[in-house]
Amino acid sequence: xxxxxxxxxxxxxxxxxxxxxxxxxxxxxxxxxxxxxxxxxxxxxxxxxxxxxxxxxxxxxxxxxxxxxxxxxxxxxxxxxxxxxxxxxxxxxxxxxxxxxxxxxxxxxxxxxxxxxxxxxxxxxxxxxxxxxxxxxxxxxxxxxxxxxxxxxxxxxxxxxxxxxxxxxxxxxxxxxxxxxxxxxxxxxxxxxxxxxxxxxxxxxxxxxxxxxxxxxxxxxxxxxxxxxxxxxxxxxxxxxxxxxxxxxxxxxxxxxxxxxxxxxxxxxxxxxxxxxxxxxxxxxxxxxxxxxxxxxxxxxxxxxxxxxxxxxxxxxxxxxxxxx
Amino acid sequence: xxxxxxxxxxxxxxxxxxxxxxxxxxxxxxxxxxxxxxxxxxxxxxxxxxxxxxxxxxxxxxxxxxxxxxxxxxxxxxxxxxxxxxxxxxxxxxxxxxxxxxxxxxxxxxxxxxxxxxxxxxxxxxxxxxxxxxxxxxxxxxxxxxxxxxxxxxxxxxxxxxxxxxxxxxxxxxxxxxxxxxxxxxxxxxxxxxxxxxxxxxxxxxxxxxxxxxxxxxxxxxxxxxxxxxxxxxxxxxxxxxxxxxxxxxxxxxxxxxxxxxxxxxxxxxxxxxxxxxxxxxxxxxxxxxxxxxxxxxxxxxxx
Numbered sequence: 001x002x003x004x005x006x007x008x009x010x011x012x013x014x015x016x017x018x019x020x021x022x023x024x025x026x027x028x029x030x031x032x033x034x035x036x037x038x039x040x041x042x043x044x045x046x047x048x049x050x051x052x053x054x055x056x057x058x059x060x061x062x063x064x065x066x067x068x069x070x071x072x073x074x075x076x077x078x079x080x081x082x083x084x085x086x087x088x089x090x091x092x093x094x095x096x097x098x099x100x101x102x103x104x105x106x107x108x109x110x111x112x113x114x115x116x117x118x119x120x121x122x123x124x125x126x127x128x129x130x131x132x133x134x135x136x137x138x139x140x141x142x143x144x145x146x147x148x149x150x151x152x153x154x155x156x157x158x159x160x161x162x163x164x165x166x167x168x169x170x171x172x173x174x175x176x177x178x179x180x181x182x183x184x185x186x187x188x189x190x191x192x193x194x195x196x197x198x199x200x201x202x203x204x205x206x207x208x209x210x211x212x213x214x215x216x217x218x219x220x221x222x223x224x225x226x227x228x229x230x231x232x233x234x235x236x237x238x239x240x241x242x243x244x245x246x247x248x249x250x251x252x253x254x255x256x257x258x259x260x261x262x263x264x265x266x267x268x269x270x271x272x273x274x275x276x277x278x279x280x281x282x283x284x285x286x287x288x289x290x291x292x293x294x295x296x297x298x299x300x301x302x303x304x305x306x307x308x309x310x311x312x313x314x315x316x317x318x319x320x321x322x323x324x325x
Numbered sequence: 326x327x328x329x330x331x332x333x334x335x336x337x338x339x340x341x342x343x344x345x346x347x348x349x350x351x352x353x354x355x356x357x358x359x360x361x362x363x364x365x366x367x368x369x370x371x372x373x374x375x376x377x378x379x380x381x382x383x384x385x386x387x388x389x390x391x392x393x394x395x396x397x398x399x400x401x402x403x404x405x406x407x408x409x410x411x412x413x414x415x416x417x418x419x420x421x422x423x424x425x426x427x428x429x430x431x432x433x434x435x436x437x438x439x440x441x442x443x444x445x446x447x448x449x450x451x452x453x454x455x456x457x458x459x460x461x462x463x464x465x466x467x468x469x470x471x472x473x474x475x476x477x478x479x480x481x482x483x484x485x486x487x488x489x490x491x492x493x494x495x496x497x498x499x500x501x502x503x504x505x506x507x508x509x510x511x512x513x514x515x516x517x518x519x520x521x522x523x524x525x526x527x528x529x530x531x532x533x534x535x536x537x538x539x540x541x542x543x544x545x546x547x548x549x550x551x552x553x554x555x556x557x558x559x560x561x562x563x564x565x566x567x568x569x570x571x572x573x574x575x576x577x578x579x580x581x582x583x584x585x586x587x588x589x590x591x592x593x594x595x596x597x598x599x600x601x602x603x604x605x606x607x608x609x610x611x612x613x614x615x616x617x618x619x620x621x622x623x624x625x626x627x628x629x
Contacts, residue, residue, distance in 0.1 A: 064435050111614050114621040118377045118434055119573060123617065126570040130610035137603060247566060251442060258439065290450035297443025301436050302425055 025266075029172055038168045039236075044276045045175040046233040051256040051268030052182050053225030058254075059263030060186050061218040062198030064121045066250050067108060067128030068226050073244030074131065075101040075227030080147040080240035081140055090153045090161060094174075094231040101227020102220055104131070109219030113212055116201075125247060132245050146241030150234060167236060174232055178225055183265060185221060194218050226253075248290075255293060258300050261307030270308055346599050347478040353595015354588070355484055355553065358491035359385075361587025362546040363568045364575065365495055368583040369502065370539035372515045374532055376426060376437035382565025383448035384540050386558060388414045388547025390452055393463050393556045403466035407548050414544025415537040422536040427529065445562065452558035460555025487549050494545060495584045502580055511535065570613040575625050582625025 260271025575586030
């Protein structure tokens with residue numbers, strides 16, 4: 001997406017400010033379960049990781065996938081099945097879910113990168129709907145009921161995840177590792193090539209990069225990390241259902257990223273927190289969630305396409321290169 | 326009274342395979358008619374506006390609901406609804422284009438997709454809030470109730486009408502775009518909007534009318550669909566994703582391509598229902614994947 005820009009043009013003071021804020025954020029997450037309901041926090045963290053993984057693809061490679069629910073929900077199914085039916089320990093179940101999501105990402109990416117722009121979005125949407133129908137019919141997913149009552153078990157045979165604080169810090173650790181991985185990918189030479197593809201694909205091709213391979217690699221990485229978020233969610237909430245593989249879920253992660261700020265590191269986390277918070281609030285009222293989600297989409301696209309974090313950068317933290325709007 | 330209207334029921338009335346085969350082929354042709362009408366609208370809108378109208382399914386649902394509401398609230402029957410409902414949906418489209426979409430032309434086309442996605446969610450959410458997820462029946466107009474025995478199969482009149490009507494709509498739109506003066510402006514504006522504007526054609530108005538026309542087509546498809554499928558808030562979102570696959574297969578470069586692909590994939594789906602019913606949901610997507618491997622630009626597409 002053209003208006004996203006390369007970072008690295010900030011003044012030194014704003015870099016310092018960024019790191020202070022990141023430190024404060026981690027500190028807040030460390031003490032949060034003593035003040036806020038941990039289940040809510042864990043839901044937030046799972047979706048935040050999901051949105052960050054999605055942003056790796058949209059924000060840094062410029063590819064809009066409308067099928068990320070496949071990886072999120074697919075991994076949830078694989079993990080839940082391995083843990084519940086085969087009796088695998090949680091870490092092995094999560095690993096299986098992540099590998100499954102990577103494989104799904106490889107297949108979907110292989111087809112989707114053959115077209116660009118909105119065609120890419122439509123292909124991912126169609127393939128993800130195909131996976132949805134597969135999940136409806138496949139025997140292992142439990143159809144409409146899903147897989148319920150997944151035991152949390154003991155992490156590495158030692159840490160009892162049924163204790164609410166244990167599982168919270170486990171989820172937080174996985175979240176931080178996931179986000180760190182994304183940060184490393186983005187700021188590696190590989191990440192720079194991804195950004196060059198986003199900015200000017202023809203130029204990247206003319207420079208000799210095999211753009212298709214880079215796109216596929218980015219797609220698989222994004223799918224893998226989305227899978228990590230989904231697998232984690234299955235263990236935390238002890239179920240995997242069809243909801244997680246619907247196109248609405250794919251739309252939701254787009255909204256989280258768009259609302260927070262496409263192509264920013266923190267944006268998706270803030271976006272995810274807001275959307276999860278909004279849904280929690282609306283769950284107790286009878287105002288339909290889809291209407292709220294749809295309206296947020298329309299408002300975001302019309303009035304602040306840069307998202308919350310993108311706007312903050314644009315207004316307070318100096319220029320972001322070629323950001324135009 | 327109208328149990329023969331639903332899919333599958335025909336095969337139970339006639340247990341003979343040949344007729345089951347023809348019955349499923351008819352179902353496929355009906356589905357294909359809707360794929361064709363909707364992908365046609367998407368192609369028309371995309372051709373000029375470069376916007377993928379995600380709300381197309383929701384507008385189809387809106388068309389069906391307006392028909393339903395006209396009947397239940399105002400006692401206005403099927404035939405007037407066939408005119409009124411597309412007009413209302415088209416008018417709605419004009420308002421949306423003026424207020425919102427027209428602001429998004431200069432930026433990445435993905436934002437148009439995201440905006441219309443939001444619009445689709447809102448429309449669906451509103452109708453779900455008031456009417457729930459279960460469908461409401463809309464009876465076949467008296468003129469077209471009953472069926473005709475063609476000798477080799479029993480054809481419900483309404484279904485025959487839908488096939489004929491959709492073909493008229495598709496052909497009419499094709500003529501409008503390929504053979505009329507207005508259509509030539511439209512095609513010229515697709516190629517080079519600035520130049521066309523320089524020649525004194527009001528391009529913004531053309532854009533608005535095109536979006537309105539596309540929406541009206543979706544609304545018309547909705548009214549036609551109401552007596553066949555039930556009128557339900559979810560009827561559009563289930564359909565739109567299949568239509569996207571149709572569009573990927575056909576490529577959006579040509580109007581005729583969108584129409585032909587729509588009917589073809591509908592028939593393919595019908596055939597699959599006969600031979601391997603479990604895969605009938607998936608077949609369109611499988612065909613899409615194969616086409617992407619063999620001809621990435623789509624069967625009729627120009628751009629990759």
